[in-house]
Amino acid sequence: MKAGREELMEIVDLWGYSKDAQEQILAILQSEDVPPPHLFRYYGPTEGKGKVWQAERLFEETLGTKHALAVNSGTSALMSAAAAAGIGPGMEVIVPGYTFFASASIIVASRAIPVIAEIDDSLNLDADDVERKITPQTGAIVVVHMKGMPAQMDRIMEIAKKHDLIVIEDVAQACGGSFGGKKLGTIGDLGCFSFDFYKIAQSGEGGFVATDDDYLNMRAQSWHDTAACWRPDRYAAERREGELFCGENYRMSEMSGAVALAQIRKLPGYVSRLQAAKKKVRDRIIERDGFSLRRQPDPQGDASTALVMFGPDAETALAIMGAMKERGVGAGGRFDQTVRDWHVFNFWEHILEQKTVTEEGCPFTCPYYEGTLPDYGPEMCPNTLDYLSRSLHMGVSEFWTDEDAEKIAEGINGAVEEVLG
Ligand SMILES: Cc1ncc(COP(=O)(O)O)c(C=O)c1O
Known part of the structure; x- marks a missing residue:
């Protein structure tokens, strides 16, 4: 069964156009005799160059x-x-x-x-x-x-x-x-x-x-x-x-x-706007003993979608987060042992407990494996848990203005000052 106008209208619907707009689009589509699209990437009218x-x-x-x-x-x-x-x-x-x-x-x-x-x-x-x-x-x-x-x-x-x-x-x-x-x-x-x-x-x-x-x-x-x-x-x-x-x-x-x-097509423009917005805030944040920003291995290449900050320990990071919130500056993303998160290894039971799709336990029991299995467990990478537990993550918006940056940085600097003294 070929895809046609009905399928295209379902896509138009995804955009959330009003009923009226959808009827107008359909009227245009019905007035023209357009061959159905070929949705398989190889072959078809585009000869694989779709x-x-x-x-x-x-x-x-x-x-x-x-x-x-x-x-x-x-x-x-x-x-x-x-x-x-x-x-x-x-x-x-x-x-x-x-x-x-x-x-x-x-x-x-x-x-x-x-x-x-x-x-x-x-x-x-x-x-x-x-x-x-x-x-x-x-x-x-x-x-x-x-x-x-x-x-x-x-x-x-x-x-x-x-x-x-x-x-x-x-x-x-x-x-x-x-x-x-x-x-x-x-x-x-x-x-x-x-x-x-x-x-x-x-x-x-x-x-x-x-x-x-x-x-x-x-x-x-x-x-x-x-x-x-x-x-x-x-x-x-x-x-x-x-x-x-x-x-x-x-x-x-x-x-x-x-x-x-x-x-x-939009990617380069988006990334440079993201970088510029984040830089405005980063440049205004005051780092000090016990409070630092995530290290940038290459500041020019940083496409980060989050501004990450570290407190000296988990408890103080949490206090800074609270003080930021009181100033209207939200941050989250802190690793918390009690909240499951597929991004942190200690929740990867599939690996830590060697759960496998077939009963013989491949690859952990693989006869081709001549090494010694790592000592899998929630404690195997303590530095990782330490960094994550004292990190605060704030989403970056490409639309941050100078004024927004000033407000955000002020909120962060004020919160750090309040908590660390
Ligand atoms: C670091 C990383 N690797 C791989 C993936 C998997 O990508 P996908 O969801 O497209 O399968 C994700 C998605 O969240 C990711 O964040």
Whole structure:
């Protein structure tokens, strides 16, 4: 059954147009004989160069990377990247203890062993802890740029190079950010983006895998495309050895592609407005003993969607938060042991208790694994819990004016002064 006007009107309805406006739109649609859209990304009247294809090319240009493969979610992007990189049985993969659970889950779903590492005062992977956790089994690092803040990529890449490790960047929360002049997601071997509704750029659901490596891109493409059934060139034979294998289906539809394309066009403008708004507030905040702002590993590349501040300890941070609230400045996001949060490792029972999809317990019982399992438990990364428990998170608006910035900074500085004396 082909999609037609009725489907388009359902989309128009999503925009919330009035009944009257919808009738006018329908009248225009009925007056023209327009062929139905082809919502499958490959083939059709556009010969595979429809909205998804255009979104991919524009994203490549925006990131400055050779390949950007569109997929149907950020989790799919991570799974495709892991498959492309050959992450699998016997391998340990390092992942930070503060990230959305998907960054860790895909390691287990790829049948590798997740090794959870500490974060530092940038709330991203602590490079020193990464180095401490490397063993002969380590094959890859999943580095996550949380809430738009670039991780310390120079150190991470140096360590990866020294130990010959694959680096997968999880850029789900930091689309448009950069480090050292390079866009996040183009520094490691593969960069994974989420375009779900809550992200900097969104298409309802969606994601991208970016890489400069032709072979990795080909393998990610195979994995994402119905067990390599459709292929860009339908019945094509193996393009290169190691490229044809059984995969999944993570293709992006033309509907998501159309929205992603429009969002990618808006991305640079949005990120620079976000950066300018945040800078106005950051510059006015007075740091002092016991009160600091989240460290920016590269201030120019900071695409953070939250302004994060640290108190000296959890209790004092809570008091500062209360005093801020009294001044009309809201902040939240503090890690609280009693509130479940999939972004903090100590709630990842799936891993800590080694819960697996099949009874034999793979990958934790994998005979190919020659290492010693990490000592999984809620106490395994104390620094991570400490940083999170004394951090305050305030959402950033691209629309903050100088006047807003003045008020917000005044509220924060006043609250800190009141609590710390
Ligand atoms: C850091 C991180 N990685 C991966 C994902 C997964 O993305 P998606 O929801 O598109 O599957 C998310 C989404 O919240 C995320 O924040």
